[in-house]
Structures are given as C-alpha cells and as structure tokens.
Amino acid sequence: MDSRQLRYFAAIYEAQSVSRAAEGLNIAASALSHHLSNLETELATALFARKPRGMQATAAGERLYSHARGILRAINAATDDLQEEGREVTGDVSVGMSYSAVKAIGVDLMKSVMTDYPKLRLSLSESLSGSTLVHLMASEIDLAVVYNPPNDPKLRVQPILEEEMVCVGRADIIGDSEVPVTFQELLNLPLILLRQGLSARALLDDASLLKQLESRARFQMNSVQAIAGCLVDGLGCIVGTRLFMRELLEEGKLHARPITKPTLTRTLYICELADRPATFALEAVRQLIMKLIFAALSEGRWDAFPVRQAD
Numbered sequence: 001m002d003s004r005q006l007r008y009f010a011a012i013y014e015a016q017s018v019s020r021a022a023e024g025l026n027i028a029a030s031a032l033s034h035h036l037s038n039l040e041t042e043l044a045t046a047l048f049a050r051k052p053r054g055m056q057a058t059a060a061g062e063r064l065y066s067h068a069r070g071i072l073r074a075i076n077a078a079t080d081d082l083q084e085e086g087r088e089v090t091g092d093v094s095v096g097m098s099y100s101a102v103k104a105i106g107v108d109l110m111k112s113v114m115t116d117y118p119k120l121r122l123s124l125s126e127s128l129s130g131s132t133l134v135h136l137m138a139s140e141i142d143l144a145v146v147y148n149p150p151n152d153p154k155l156r157v158q159p160i161l162e163e164e165m166v167c168v169g170r171a172d173i174i175g176d177s178e179v180p181v182t183f184q185e186l187l188n189l190p191l192i193l194l195r196q197g198l199s200a201r202a203l204l205d206d207a208s209l210l211k212q213l214e215s216r217a218r219f220q221m222n223s224v225q226a227i228a229g230c231l232v233d234g235l236g237c238i239v240g241t242r243l244f245m246r247e248l249l250e251e252g253k254l255h256a257r258p259i260t261k262p263t264l265t266r267t268l269y270i271c272e273l274a275d276r277p278a279t280f281a282l283e284a285v286r287q288l289i290m291k292l293i294f295a296a297l298s299e300g301r302w303d304a305f306p307v308r309q310a311d
Helices: 003-015 018-025 029-043 059-083 099-116 129-137 197-202 207-216 224-232 246-250 280-298
Strands: 048-051 054-057 091-097 120-126 143-147 155-164 166-169 191-194 219-221 237-240 255-260 265-273 304-306
Touching (some): 003 054, 003 059, 054 059, 091 099, 099 143, 099 280, 129 265, 143 280, 155 280, 191 224, 224 246, 265 280, 280 304
Parallel strands (some): 091 120, 091 143, 191 219
Antiparallel strands (some): 143 265, 166 237, 166 255
16 A cells, blocks of 8 residues: 555545546546555455445445545645755644634734744634544644643643633622632532533543532533523533633623632643654744743733743
8 A cells, every 4th residue: 555545545535436536636537446446455345335426435444544634644744844844834734722722822823824934824723622632633633732631642742831710600690709719619509511522621630620510510511602601691600711701701791700729720732643743834833832822821811820841
C-alpha cells in the first residue's frame, strides 16, 4: 500500500463513485478501478459494496478511511512544511477551541494570522472540550485548546492557565454575591451543568467534586445559549467562570458568587497528537495562541493565572 493508493481510495470513499472520483482526480475511471482492485487484493478484503447508485464503504472500508485521513493529512503537512523551510510560513492548520478560549482570543487569533502570516490558512472551530478532543484524536484538527484532557499516551499536552470557578446565576437564586458560598451550600442550589460526552470533566480539576455536582444537578445541557437563557429566567445556576457569562454579568442580569471550602478550579491545555511531528505552520500557530492567551491574562480580559511550566 502506498500514498497514491490511499489518495485514490479516499477519493472514491468521499465521492461514493468511481466515475466521480476519477473526474475529480483527472484520471480514467478504468485506471482508478484497477488501483482499487489491487488494493482490495492486497488487503484481502472488499472495501466497497457496489450499489446501483454508487459505492458504499464496507466496515473494512470505513476503518481504512479513518486511517487514510490521518495519514494523508500528515503527508500533506510534511510536504508543505519542507517546501517552505526558511521561507514565509504557509500551509493549513486546523485548531479546535473550547467556548471560553474562542471567546477570549478567537477573533484576535484570526486577526494576528492575517497580519503576521498572510499565506497561512487557518481553520478555527469551536466546540465543547470533549468534542474537540474527539476531532483531534480523529486527525480532523491539528491542535486543541481544551480543559482537563484525559491522561492518554496518544496526546501531547501542555497546561497553560488555571481558572477559578464561581457560582453564576440571578441574585434571587444564588444569594449575596459579596459572600462566598461553600461547596456544600452549592450542592443545595438548583444546579445546571454544561455537558456533552467527555466535556463534563472539563468543568473541574477534581473529579470527585464533579461527581457530587453531577448527582445534584437539576439540568444537564450541551447548549451554551440554552444555559444562558435558563440562568436569566431564574431556572437555576451554574458552576462556571466569569468569562463564560461575561456579557450577562456586565449587564447586571446575572451575578457571580465565589466558591470556597474548597475552591474549585479547572486547567486549560494545548493538546496535539503525540505521534505527529510539528510543522513550521503548526509551531507558528501554537506560539501565537500562547502569546494571545498570556496577553489576555496580563490585560485582565481573562480572569485566570498562568500555570508554571516545568523546567
């Protein structure tokens, strides 16, 4: 199996048709069919079921495509990287960020790329931390900026900052914002949790405390907009950061109350796949993200503090 066979296979998979894939690749359909037949013979399995309306991937085809996508992406990145060594940074970089990270530095990141790296093509996606990690593990993005990733040898992670969590809600729900609420008192409030798949672990560093919150939560949602609406309507409160609901706090529609005994925190990380070598473009974007995060901290736009890096 070589890279050309993988490219041809991926083209057929995505087009769901040999003829459409051949047209996109600008080669004869008969030649493409020949390459596919050779690949299936080599792997000793059918990769597609031939249907009247096109090609449907078999289970083996689905698995091969998941591998091929990451391999082809790495090949393209390596080619771009080596061709541009010593010259202006170019290429494609895809970054996935948590909602808070996009809110704090997303626009600044796009502006900085336009100014500093005009030939670099950046794709920025926003999702909850667990979803972002799924995209990273599937090689759909190159870099993830997320909270509390799992301890996985497939990931290379670097802690960046730590945020202190507060209780956010209407004053008539959470009480006096000038007086801290203890964790035990917090459990008796009508809690709403942000959750989607693995994203629940992104809420807190302490998994045992998180389980207590989950057991007492009235609602669990994966929509930031829905949570904001519920908070304003007085349906409950959340454990979150000031940044998370910054606009509503500034407008006075919501209030924040410090949490004590214990203080609750969460840590933001930059994550990459451990087996994927860095490119010049990826390194440039990573450094830019770090620079913007620390600028947001020093300017007070992000209420957090940096994690001290190991020597």
